[in-house]
Amino acid sequence: MSKFFSTLLSLLVVSCVLMAQTYPREGSKLNYRIIGFSFPATPNVNKYTVEIADGSYDNEDQFKKHITQSEEINGTKAIIEVPAFNAQYTWRITYKTNRTKATNKSDLHHFSIGSLPNIDTNRNRLRVTTAATKYKDAFVFIDAIGVLYDMSGNPVWYLPHLPGTNETVQPRDLKLSPFGTLTFLLGPVIYEINYDGSILWTKQGTSQNKKGTNAPNNDYHHEFTRLSNGHYMALGFQNVLCKFPHSDDDNLQMVPDNGLQTNKDTTFKKGTCGNLTEYDEKGRRVWVWDVYRYILSSDLIYLFNKIGRSIDLHDNAFFFDEKNKHIFISFKNINRVIEIKYPEGNVINTYGKIYDNSFKPSLKGPFGMDNDNGLFCLQHACKLSQKGYLYLFDNGCDPNGHSKVLMIDQTTDEQGQMKAVWEYDCDNPIKHLPMQQRSGGNVIELPDGSLFVAMDMQYSEVFIVNMEKEILWSAVIEAFEPVKKIWRMNPSYRASIITTRKDLEQLIWNSEKNEQKPEQLKK
Numbered sequence: 001m002s003k004f005f006s007t008l009l010s011l012l013v014v015s016c017v018l019m020a021q022t023y024p025r026e027g028s029k030l031n032y033r034i035i036g037f038s039f040p041a042t043p044n045v046n047k048y049t050v051e052i053a054d055g056s057y058d059n060e061d062q063f064k065k066h067i068t069q070s071e072e073i074n075g076t077k078a079i080i081e082v083p084a085f086n087a088q089y090t091w092r093i094t095y096k097t098n099r100t101k102a103t104n105k106s107d108l109h110h111f112s113i114g115s116l117p118n119i120d121t122n123r124n125r126l127r128v129t130t131a132a133t134k135y136k137d138a139f140v141f142i143d144a145i146g147v148l149y150d151m152s153g154n155p156v157w158y159l160p161h162l163p164g165t166n167e168t169v170q171p172r173d174l175k176l177s178p179f180g181t182l183t184f185l186l187g188p189v190i191y192e193i194n195y196d197g198s199i200l201w202t203k204q205g206t207s208q209n210k211k212g213t214n215a216p217n218n219d220y221h222h223e224f225t226r227l228s229n230g231h232y233m234a235l236g237f238q239n240v241l242c243k244f245p246h247s248d249d250d251n252l253q254m255v256p257d258n259g260l261q262t263n264k265d266t267t268f269k270k271g272t273c274g275n276l277t278e279y280d281e282k283g284r285r286v287w288v289w290d291v292y293r294y295i296l297s298s299d300l301i302y303l304f305n306k307i308g309r310s311i312d313l314h315d316n317a318f319f320f321d322e323k324n325k326h327i328f329i330s331f332k333n334i335n336r337v338i339e340i341k342y343p344e345g346n347v348i349n350t351y352g353k354i355y356d357n358s359f360k361p362s363l364k365g366p367f368g369m370d371n372d373n374g375l376f377c378l379q380h381a382c383k384l385s386q387k388g389y390l391y392l393f394d395n396g397c398d399p400n401g402h403s404k405v406l407m408i409d410q411t412t413d414e415q416g417q418m419k420a421v422w423e424y425d426c427d428n429p430i431k432h433l434p435m436q437q438r439s440g441g442n443v444i445e446l447p448d449g450s451l452f453v454a455m456d457m458q459y460s461e462v463f464i465v466n467m468e469k470e471i472l473w474s475a476v477i478e479a480f481e482p483v484k485k486i487w488r489m490n491p492s493y494r495a496s497i498i499t500t501r502k503d504l505e506q507l508i509w510n511s512e513k514n515e516q517k518p519e520q521l522k523k
Helices: 003-020 060-065 291-297 300-307 501-516
Strands: 028-030 034-038 047-054 067-074 077-081 087-095 109-113 124-130 139-142 147-150 155-158 171-176 182-186 189-193 199-203 218-226 232-243 253-256 269-279 285-290 317-321 326-331 336-341 347-351 380-384 390-394 404-409 419-425 440-445 451-456 461-465 471-481 486-489 495-498
Touching: 034 501, 047 060, 047 077, 060 067, 067 077, 077 501, 124 147, 124 461, 171 218, 171 495, 182 218, 189 218, 189 232, 199 232, 218 317, 232 291, 232 317, 253 291, 269 291, 285 291, 291 300, 326 380, 380 440, 390 440, 390 451, 440 495, 451 495, 495 501
Parallel strands: 028 109, 317 380
Antiparallel strands: 034 077, 047 067, 047 087, 087 109, 124 471, 139 147, 139 495, 147 155, 171 182, 182 189, 189 199, 218 232, 232 253, 232 269, 269 285, 317 326, 326 336, 336 347, 380 390, 390 404, 404 419, 440 451, 451 461, 461 471, 471 486
């Protein structure tokens, strides 16, 4: 190879490396307004200026006339917020070297920011009712519309439409992972994406497969979490065959129905139970805990035997205490939370009503059975606090009462009763709703012990409350009804919080890192 072509090849390689280090990518379409700018370093330069103009320009004179932002930065990375979605932008870098006073300028770069109806503040909004005091730099994800807001109620990011998905399906459990990525459920499918919306990891529920190929794990629901070891955990449904007792001498029988074989005994009826499954980074199932096995080996056998019918006993929340290897699992429909030992799977604590052979069915209660544990009802979002207390969102046992946030001492008194060590009355109008309709809610403990709370789906308020029960911030999720020309509450399954600007920056810069080798992160 000649020296000329060798030199040309070297220049092309260097050029490609430099281009690979420039973000946003030339001509890229973004789904956010808070942007990570990065570019190659220049020898003998410490300070740079990022200039941004509204609009798309290839002429420097036109660009200079429309510059709206100019920020001097130390180093070659900066996070800058631009004003609007559905807009085009042009940007460049200027700098001076130590050897000359002349100003050097990079090429003009271009990007645009897209838009979806969900971020249109004339259609959807997060209306702030109490301005932030302590958590001014936090950000809030709203599941109902897949949008991230700052604490002033301004949309800054939206979940882009993912290939092969239904745009009308709302995401659930949208939240930040320990790895600076985002995890959520969309219909029966679980996803991990980066800030740009690129899919890093996904797993489909088996209802997406062809008939007759159902695996024991059938569709995901309620909660999906990435663990600190890089693995994933998700709640799922499991198909089962149930045979209920016909006499006092009989017991409930349950067997998994994998769809590949049929049970010839017609007294077995199809049903569903829940499970909790752990996957590794390659999508392989490495651990599973089955609800049907728990039913058959616990006091719930008395409940099922006496009721004599199928009960919707899916698990609706979980929390993995990774340090102590304990998992808390919530069962909304029987007002129970259990604590299991990982990986053994044995139940070590039960929080809720315990059944025995003396149990007599009653029509009292929201699901045709009396299972009031005297403390919480129709609960969601069970977690363990920094002080070791169990805390959750309580949708309420009292038909005329309010939902609450409860923090519970896990030890019980001589009568085996739990006690709440702290509670907050949400004072929402759930007394006008049938108990079966009380659903949702989320609670997240913040670093200072305050709690971020997302109300039930019928009363879409989010707020931060401290242990002195002072509201540090609050807002209402609303949608506009054009016919009636009014704003109404927009039901949202959950909301979650990015506590600090630093956490948001990790999410932003992690997108560039993930872009380098995405194949290592995908299923």
